[in-house]
Every structure is written in structure tokens, then in C-alpha cells.
Amino acid sequence: MTMSELLTILDYQFFRHALAAALLTSVLAAMVGTYIVSRKIVFIGGGITHASFGGIGLAYYMGLNPIMGAAVFGIMTALGGGGNIREDSAIAILWSLGMALGIIFVFMTPGYAPNLMSFLFGSILSVGKTDLYTLAGFSLLTLFIFTVFFRPILYTAFDPEFAKIKGIPVGTYRYMMSVIMALAIVLSIRTVGIILVLSIFTIPQITAMLFTRNFALIIPLAALWGITGSVAGLFAAYYMNIPSGASIIFFLTIQLMVVKLIVTLQRQVQRRSG
Amino acid sequence: MKKPLLILDNIRTGYNSDPVLRDVSLEVYPLDFIGVIGPNGGGKTTLIKAILGLLPLFSGHIHFPSGRPKTGYLPQASQIDRSFPITVKEVISSGLETSDKFLPFLSSAKKEKVRKMMDETGLGSLSSRPIGELSGGQLQKTFLCRALIDEPDLLILDEPNTHVDKHFEQELHEWLKELNKNMTILLVSHDIGTISPMVKTIACVNRTLHYHPSNQLSEEVLKVYNCPVDLIAHGPVPHRVLKSHDHE
Numbered sequence: 001m002t003m004s005e006l007l008t009i010l011d012y013q014f015f016r017h018a019l020a021a022a023l024l025t026s027v028l029a030a031m032v033g034t035y036i037v038s039r040k041i042v043f044i045g046g047g048i049t050h051a052s053f054g055g056i057g058l059a060y061y062m063g064l065n066p067i068m069g070a071a072v073f074g075i076m077t078a079l080g081g082g083g084n085i086r087e088d089s090a091i092a093i094l095w096s097l098g099m100a101l102g103i104i105f106v107f108m109t110p111g112y113a114p115n116l117m118s119f120l121f122g123s124i125l126s127v128g129k130t131d132l133y134t135l136a137g138f139s140l141l142t143l144f145i146f147t148v149f150f151r152p153i154l155y156t157a158f159d160p161e162f163a164k165i166k167g168i169p170v171g172t173y174r175y176m177m178s179v180i181m182a183l184a185i186v187l188s189i190r191t192v193g194i195i196l197v198l199s200i201f202t203i204p205q206i207t208a209m210l211f212t213r214n215f216a217l218i219i220p221l222a223a224l225w226g227i228t229g230s231v232a233g234l235f236a237a238y239y240m241n242i243p244s245g246a247s248i249i250f251f252l253t254i255q256l257m258v259v260k261l262i263v264t265l266q267r268q269v270q271r272r273s274g
Numbered sequence: 275m276k277k278p279l280l281i282l283d284n285i286r287t288g289y290n291s292d293p294v295l296r297d298v299s300l301e302v303y304p305l306d307f308i309g310v311i312g313p314n315g316g317g318k319t320t321l322i323k324a325i326l327g328l329l330p331l332f333s334g335h336i337h338f339p340s341g342r343p344k345t346g347y348l349p350q351a352s353q354i355d356r357s358f359p360i361t362v363k364e365v366i367s368s369g370l371e372t373s374d375k376f377l378p379f380l381s382s383a384k385k386e387k388v389r390k391m392m393d394e395t396g397l398g399s400l401s402s403r404p405i406g407e408l409s410g411g412q413l414q415k416t417f418l419c420r421a422l423i424d425e426p427d428l429l430i431l432d433e434p435n436t437h438v439d440k441h442f443e444q445e446l447h448e449w450l451k452e453l454n455k456n457m458t459i460l461l462v463s464h465d466i467g468t469i470s471p472m473v474k475t476i477a478c479v480n481r482t483l484h485y486h487p488s489n490q491l492s493e494e495v496l497k498v499y500n501c502p503v504d505l506i507a508h509g510p511v512p513h514r515v516l517k518s519h520d521h522e
Contacts, residue, residue: 038359150378155368158358161328162420165347166372213359213404 009238014125018244021127021135022234025191025200026226028139031146032184033201034218035177037209039157042202044078047091048185049197051077051098056119057105066119067134067186073098074182079175122193122245124234135187142180146219153177154215191230192245200226203252210263229255277339279304279428279458280325282483285334287324293332294320298483304427307454309473309489310462316480318462319350322430325460343428343458346421351414351436356406362416363388363401369420391419410437414446422453429453432462435469447472 009015036045052070059069077094106116118126146153155163156173164170188197208221232255233248240247278301288294295317302308310318323329325336326347346369366388367380374381380388392398395415405413414434421429431450435443450459450472463469470476476486 034359040355040357147378151368151380152372154360154364158360158365158368159349159354161323161326161349161353162347162368164328165326165345166369166424168372209359213406214361214402215359215364218359 006235006239009235014127015234015238017127017129017132018124018234019231020132021124021191022230022248023227024132024135024139025188026204026230027223028135028142028184029188029200030204030219030223030226031142032181033205034208034215034222035153035157036181036201037205038215038218042198043088043091045181045185045198045201047095048074048077048182049189049194050095052182052186052189053119053194054098054101054105057102061105061109067190070186070189071183074186075179078178078182118193119189120194121243122189122191122196124191124244124248125237127190131190135190138183138187142184145176145180149173150216192248196245196249199249199252200230203249203256204229207252207256207259210260225255225259226252276303278302279306279338279340279343281335281337281339282325283335283337285324285336286332287329287334288317288320288332289329291332294481295324295479296482298334298479300477300483300485302428302458302460304458305454305456307450307459307472307474308461309466309469309476310460310479311464311466311469311476312479314464318464318479319432321479321483322347322432322460322462326430344424344426346424346426346429348414348417348421348429348431348434350432351410354405354413354417356413358406359404361402361404362397362408362412363392365405365416366391366397366419366423369423371424388423391423395419411439411442414438414442418446418449426457428458428460430460430462433464434461435463435465443468 010019036042052074055069055071055073056066057069058073059066077091077098080090080094152163152168152173155166156168156170157177160170160174185197185201188200191197192200204222204224204226205218207225208218211221212218229252230248233251234244236242236251237244237247280302282298282300285298286293286296287298298321310321312318320329324331326345367384370380370384370387389398389401392401395418397412397415397419400408400412400416405416408416414437418431418434421431434446438446450461453459454474459473461469461473466476470489473489476489478484478486
């Protein structure tokens, strides 16, 4: 297949939309995922993702917008937890409760639930203009917040007690970041689905961290790795006729493994010659 | 008589609703250098977190007769996540005053201040190094710089001697002596042997607080132990005091 043949699918609007969604999701997940990976709170991300399925089910049952339902459940999970229950235990409860509620509501809804699979595994090839505008708007907002509040976000993530002593309103920043985290995850569900969404918030970051341990540099590098992996995955999904979400995650992982191999070999060569 | 910098008035504090410290009273005066000692789990870190305003008081009060002093804080090494992707320069910058925290970039005056401090303390070449790649001494130095960059009136150090070599310990000793000329210092350690030559007075914390207005806990007891360094601590459990080695 020649390059021009490969690119003929760009004539289709649905594929252009899918590409745009992949780009936007990669950039959004690069920012939010760097925060998640650095703070080692991937399990909270998992909790948000799965709890949001309860919101999808409820909204579906009531005939509302499923993404709105997911956002409400996701934010509640991100802000909840704690209390007298250990945080990881609380997350585990919300995680499974969300999935249970989702299944119950979908079961109670009369008729077949055709959308269910698309929420579990994503449906990037059916992303519409409204989805894209929402994703673009929220990505821009997140970029703005990460630029203007970069230092307080970094300081409260790294050492919240010290930040508090320095007069930074740590609680406010933590809440703000929890809401951003929840919304970013929920909006990305459209692209890669509930079951696969966490990987786009973690794999590009882990790939980027093979090159740098500087928070500010991990973000653009993770965005780059996210874009290359998801675009490759998207083309492969179309031409090999496989599910797009799974294909994207597969390519992100293969990319991580290849890059890690190259970096490791390079360091060994350097060590021998140095 | 000088006005105290801070007064702990019969405080009771701890985590959740579980009091770790009871009936703690202490007056800290400007240019004091107090060694806070006591067994692990006795409440040393709890005490300084209460002073820093990080823990609620169940009863009692903390007064600052001349207003809350500008405070520099070095947390225990175990509280630091060494794998967090942050550089030496960023850690030190986080100690600067934060009135301009909404600006994405530091002013050039502040950048210069950070650079100068790194050069003076020998961290200059490590400026862009992530903290995960530092030695124990370099890490403690970085966090000490973060505590000092805003020129505090009160410096609170929690176990600064963890994971460091003898050379850094000596350097720290000299550094703190110099800083104490215009700064009040609270130095927490579970090991009085290393800190008693530096400090002026000692506060022993074990669920409550006993203040010793000297850095010699008890001459007689030291004689009994025939101990070349003043290595002693009191508590409910009998202690074993080891003679220090003659060679360095």
C-alpha cells in the first residue's frame, strides 16, 4: 500500500473526526496523566473510570446524556473517598458499586442496549462534532489551568504539607485537580472506553519518563508519544478491521516496549564505551 | 527579658481524634536552638506539625506574641517521595514566598536568588537533576535550601541527619551554628548524641514534654556511663548507651 492510498481514508469525515479525537485525547491525557502518575494515584483514576459506568447506566435509564451521568459519578468518586474509611478501600467500593449500578440500570432499561459496548470499549470512529468541541474546549481549559497554576499544582502534588506552610490553599488545588481528573477521564471514555481509558493516562507518561524526570517536560513528551501511538493504532484499526480502542492501547504498549528496549541498549553501549 | 517567639500553652494534639501529645507547654525565645529529642513514636514530629499549624489542637493554645514568624521547614526524609519527577531547582524554588504563585514563571530576581543559593551550597551543578538521582546528603541539602530560601525567622528541622554521611553531618553542624546567629532553630532527632553538641537547650518529648535549659542532660548520669559524648535519653524503657568509636 502506498502512502497516498493509506491517506485516502482522510477523505472520510468520520476518520478526520476520529483523528482529531485521538490528538485531543492524547494532549489532555498527557497533562492530567502526568499529574496522576507523578502522584501515584492511578488507582483513583481506576475508581473514577469504573464508578462513572454507574452514571452512564442511570442516565441511560432516565433517557439523559450518558456522558453527563458519567461526569457526575466521576466527580463524586474523585472528591469522595476518605472519611473514616481508608482511601483505597473507599475507592474499591465506589469502583465496584459503579459497575454494579451501571449493569442494573442497563438491565432495567427496556429494549437492547446498543451503546453499552461503545462505552466499555470506546467508539472513536463515531465521534461527532459536539463531542469534538467539548473535548477541545475542555483540553484548552486544562492547558490554561496547567500553564497559569503550574507551580502551585506541582508544589501541592509534590509536598502538600510544605505547600500549606507556604500559604498555598492546598485543599482548593486538590479539589480543582480532582474535578479536572474526573472530567478528563470521562471525556476520554468516548475515545478508548471505560476498560481501556486508564492506559492513555499512564502509558505515554511512562514512555516519556524513560527520557526525563522533569514534570514540565514529561507533559509535552507524553503528548507526543500519545499522539504517535493513538494515530498508528487508529490507522491499524481501520485497515485491519479491529476495534479502535483496543488497537490504540496495543500500539501505545508496543511503542513503550520498543522505546524501552532502545533506551536500555543505548545505555549499555554508553556504559561499555564510557 | 526578651519576648518569646512562640508559646505552647498546655496543648493536646494528635491525629484524627487520637491524642499523641498531652499537656505540652514550652516557650521558645528568639535565637534559641532547641534540640527536640525522644524515642520513636514519642510525638516529636507531632509536636512540630502542631507548631507549623498542620495539626488541630484538641485543647490548649499556641501563641505567637510578635505574630506568626516566617518559618522554614525540613520534613523527615521518609515523608519525601523521591521518585516524584521534580528537579533540585524546582524544589528550592518552592520555598520562595508565594505571593506571585499565579505567575507561570518566576521573576528574574527570584531565579537569581535560587541560583545564588545553589552556587553557595555546592548544588549549582545539580540544578536540573531530578531528586531521585541525588545522594542522601545532596537531598537533605536541597531540602535545607528550600527551608532557608525565604530567609525564615524560625527554622524547624525533622531528623536532618537521616541517610547522610559523617562529612555532611559535620557540614550541617557548622551551617546551623552560623544560621543560629540570626535564626531560631528547632532540631528534631531521636539520637541526642549527634545533636547535643550543636544545640543550646533540650526538649525531651515522649507523649508530653520536659524542657532542659541546657544541652547537658545530667552530668552525674554521664559520669556513671563514662560516656565520652553526651549520649543519653530518658524514657519508660531502659536505654542502652553505646560508647562512640575513637576513630572517625
